[in-house]
Amino acid sequence: MRLLEWEAKDIFRSYGIPVPEGRVITDPKKAEEICSALEGDVVLKAQVDVGGRGKEGGVLFADPLSVADTAETLFHRTIKGVPVERVLIEERLEILHEYYLSITIDRSSREILLLFSSEGGVDIETLASERPDEIRRIAIPPILSEVPAFAIRELARGAPREIGSIVSRLYRLFREKDAVLAEINPLVLTPRGLCAADAKLIVDDNALQRQGISVNRSLTRREQEAERHGFSYVELEGDIGVIGNGAGLTMATLDLIAQAGGRAANFLDVGGGAERERVMHAVRLVAGMPSVRVILVNLLGGITRCDEVAHGILDANVPQKIFVRLAGTNEEEGRRILAEKGYRMFDTMEQAVYAAVGVR
Amino acid sequence: MIYAGRYDGVIVQNATGRQGTFHIGLMNAYAKEIGGVGVVAGVAPGKGGQQVHGVPVYESVRDAVREHDANVSVCFVPAPAAGDAIMEAAHAGMELCVVITEHIPVHDTMRALSYARLKDCTVVGPNCPGILSPGECKLGIIPAHLAMRGHVGVVSRSGTLTYEVVHELTRAGIGQSTIVGIGGDPVIGQTFVDVLGRFEADGETEAVVLIGEVGGALEEEGAASTDIPLVAYIAGRTAPPEKRMGHAGAIVEGGTGDAASKMKNLEKMGVPVASKPSEIPLLIREIV
Numbered sequence: 031m032r033l034l035e036w037e038a039k040d041i042f043r044s045y046g047i048p049v050p051e052g053r054v055i056t057d058p059k060k061a062e063e064i065c066s067a068l069e070g071d072v073v074l075k076a077q078v079d080v081g082g083r084g085k086e087g088g089v090l091f092a093d094p095l096s097v098a099d100t101a102e103t104l105f106h107r108t109i110k111g112v113p114v115e116r117v118l119i120e121e122r123l124e125i126l127h128e129y130y131l132s133i134t135i136d137r138s139s140r141e142i143l144l145l146f147s148s149e150g151g152v153d154i155e156t157l158a159s160e161r162p163d164e165i166r167r168i169a170i171p172p173i174l175s176e177v178p179a180f181a182i183r184e185l186a187r188g189a190p191r192e193i194g195s196i197v198s199r200l201y202r203l204f205r206e207k208d209a210v211l212a213e214i215n216p217l218v219l220t221p222r223g224l225c226a227a228d229a230k231l232i233v234d235d236n237a238l239q240r241q242g243i244s245v246n247r248s249l250t251r252r253e254q255e256a257e258r259h260g261f262s263y264v265e266l267e268g269d270i271g272v273i274g275n276g277a278g279l280t281m282a283t284l285d286l287i288a289q290a291g292g293r294a295a296n297f298l299d300v301g302g303g304a305e306r307e308r309v310m311h312a313v314r315l316v317a318g319m320p321s322v323r324v325i326l327v328n329l330l331g332g333i334t335r336c337d338e339v340a341h342g343i344l345d346a347n348v349p350q351k352i353f354v355r356l357a358g359t360n361e362e363e364g365r366r367i368l369a370e371k372g373y374r375m376f377d378t379m380e381q382a383v384y385a386a387v388g389v390r
Numbered sequence: 391m392i393y394a395g396r397y398d399g400v401i402v403q404n405a406t407g408r409q410g411t412f413h414i415g416l417m418n419a420y421a422k423e424i425g426g427v428g429v430v431a432g433v434a435p436g437k438g439g440q441q442v443h444g445v446p447v448y449e450s451v452r453d454a455v456r457e458h459d460a461n462v463s464v465c466f467v468p469a470p471a472a473g474d475a476i477m478e479a480a481h482a483g484m485e486l487c488v489v490i491t492e493h494i495p496v497h498d499t500m501r502a503l504s505y506a507r508l509k510d511c512t513v514v515g516p517n518c519p520g521i522l523s524p525g526e527c528k529l530g531i532i533p534a535h536l537a538m539r540g541h542v543g544v545v546s547r548s549g550t551l552t553y554e555v556v557h558e559l560t561r562a563g564i565g566q567s568t569i570v571g572i573g574g575d576p577v578i579g580q581t582f583v584d585v586l587g588r589f590e591a592d593g594e595t596e597a598v599v600l601i602g603e604v605g606g607a608l609e610e611e612g613a614a615s616t617d618i619p620l621v622a623y624i625a626g627r628t629a630p631p632e633k634r635m636g637h638a639g640a641i642v643e644g645g646t647g648d649a650a651s652k653m654k655n656l657e658k659m660g661v662p663v664a665s666k667p668s669e670i671p672l673l674i675r676e677i678v
Binding site: 046205 | 469470493494497500501503504505546547548549550552553554557576578590601603604607612623626627628629632633634637638644646649665666667668
């Protein structure tokens with residue numbers, strides 16, 4: 031789950047990483063008061079969970095005279111469809127230089143990867159593809175609790191020495207907060223020293239509970255409901271509802287639908303052990319999307335009991351037509367139960383997909 | 391056959407849980423059918439002295455190996471304690487640890503893999519269905535009845551999609567040497583590179599089916615590392631960016647790891663890429 035900038039900055043501050051002076055407001059009328067406390071020009075930043083906020087008009091500058099109007103303007107905006115409900119007001123920094131610093135996980139080496147560039151403030155992916163030599167990287171074995179001094183020297187050679195302590199603190203934060211990405215872009219050099227002008231922190235979804243985060247905000251309401259049932263669920267834009275077991279098989283089902291000329295309304299992986307009640311909830315959840323015209327169930331399991339699945343489908347009792355491909359234990363029984371009620375059953379996923387796409 | 395054979399003794403961690411109990415039954419039924427050793431002991435802290443399908447349960451891996459000859463562990467320990475369980479297996483001298491558990495926090499996985507490497511313990515998974523060498527051994531939850539012994543290896547990030555492909559191969563009369571599920575997490579013990587290296591050294595395997603997903607670049611790294619003939623399939627062509635498609639590792643991030651570029655990269659290396667699972671047996675016939 032991606033934290034909002036102000037939440038990330040609160041955590042950065044608690045680890046001793048310098049961040050700009052500022053406050054979060056939910057009411058534009060508070061803007062003037064905050065601004066006068068900050069004594070000078072300010073920047074107003076919409077706290078919305080979308081990327082590329084700056085390009086969409088989510089970051090505005092103001093002076094003490096214009097701040098009230100600017101706040102009104104920002105609170106009335108929607109950024110990529112998300113209404114602005116919170117705004118972070120910060121002192122405007124005097125920028126001497128911009129650096130880039132991030133910590134992430136390297137899938138290939140299975141280690142913690144530190145990235146640094148003396149060209150901050152730009153899109154790091156663009157920099158990586160256009161001038162990869164401008165990014166220095168070093169992987170740290172995850173059993174090390176501190177970044178070794180040589181690694182810091184190698185990473186930030188030529189940059190202010192102060193960066194070393196920021197790297198160490200960010201590394202500790204990264205490990206303790208179960209982060210999968212901690213990024214400072216830009217890390218700004220001001221006349222008063224270094225400061226994290228922006229802060230990005232993504233927490234491992236598998237560690238939310240032990241980090242004390244009870245609701246994964248990155249998910250839509252329906253996705254949260256799916257999560258409560260233990261499903262993996264993603265909303266898409268088509269009209270064929272899809273229920274599968276296993277992420278790979280469900281993705282392959284969506285791909286086949288697209289190849290056959292159809293469009294899937296969702297991705298739903300019921301997970302292992304598709305019992306009667308779980309299947310019922312899955313079918314109801316998918317059928318509850320207004321866009322769903324037909325439903326395709328593709329379940330293949332060594333241990334999935336097909337009779338349970340069949341009863342689950344019947345229990346759901348939804349109006350849409352359901353196409354079913356079932357393979358596993360008690361396959362014959364499952365097929366008989368559904369066939370008796372007039373459901374169309376298929377031997378392979380391809381047959382089921384073509385039939386579902388063919389319905390007009 | 392790679393990783394393990396019929397004479398390797400197996401320990402199951404969290405033997406008394408629902409999954410552990412169920413799969414000890416299936417693994418030992420398979421071992422009996424083919425004349426293998428199978429699961430010799432279970433581990434469940436606080437439940438030492440119990441039995442599961444006639445298999446004795448111990449307090450720790452160390453206790454279990456004191457009484458039994460075993461070098462492989464299959465781990466069903468729930469996510470919050472699974473990282474610790476991997477380290478325990480490595481510490482007790484297991485040479486191979488197959489981790490079925492899903493939803494392990496990635497920092498736990500990273501640390502456990504680092505520790506296991508220090509102890510020379512090979513980890514497969516986490517979040518994987520395990521390993522099946524038809525006629526030799528079954529470590530994990532891959533349904534044995536779908537498979538058939540032969541000369542094609544299968545390596546995959548998925549579970550059920552692997553079963554689908556194995557089923558297609560068997561129906562087409564193409565047998566498998568070993569089927570390895572490497573797991574759907576972003577950080578895993580054995581990657582395509584590792585498994586393909588083993589297949590290359592294995593006298594029985596003539597070609598390999600590589601089943602990948604969106605996210606990361608492990609598929610390309612694997613294909614580039616080997617000379618063994620490959621056929622690939624990549625799931626997730628329709629996956630939208632920044633959305634996790636079920637697996638923690640299946641996410642298109644920062645414009646990298648999408649299916650179209652993966653397929654293009656593989657084709658550039660001369661690897662035939664199937665457009666759908668049912669095409670895989672046809673492509674295998676063309677190269678073997």
